[in-house]
Amino acid sequence: MDxxxxGVVIxxxxxxxxxxxxxxxxxxxVGLRTVIAIETGVANPSFxxxxxxxxxxxxxxxLTIKS
Known part of the structure; x- marks a missing residue:
């Protein structure tokens, strides 16, 4: 999932x-700006x-780890 x-799912x-x-x-x-950035797909949030x-x-x- 990209x-x-x-962001769409959240x-x-x-x-x-x-x-x-x-x-x-x-x-x-978390910060409001963080939520907005995640929902719009511009943030790369931590796990x-x-x-x-x-x-x-x-x-x-x-969490899926690709090797």
Missing amino acids: LHQL KQRRQRLRIRQNDLADLAG ETLSKIGDVLGLELT
Whole structure:
């Protein structure tokens, strides 16, 4: 999944749960600009940041290492 697709999934889930961007940022302990950048596909977030957002949204993250 590329960064754009990731952002779309996060945005759609947030909207389905009727959570505003600033509320997601507060609940996940990340900055509002970070949430916006992730949703628009311009950020390259750490796994830790994605994990925090995923926890709030009820999303399971899987790490795949390609060799």
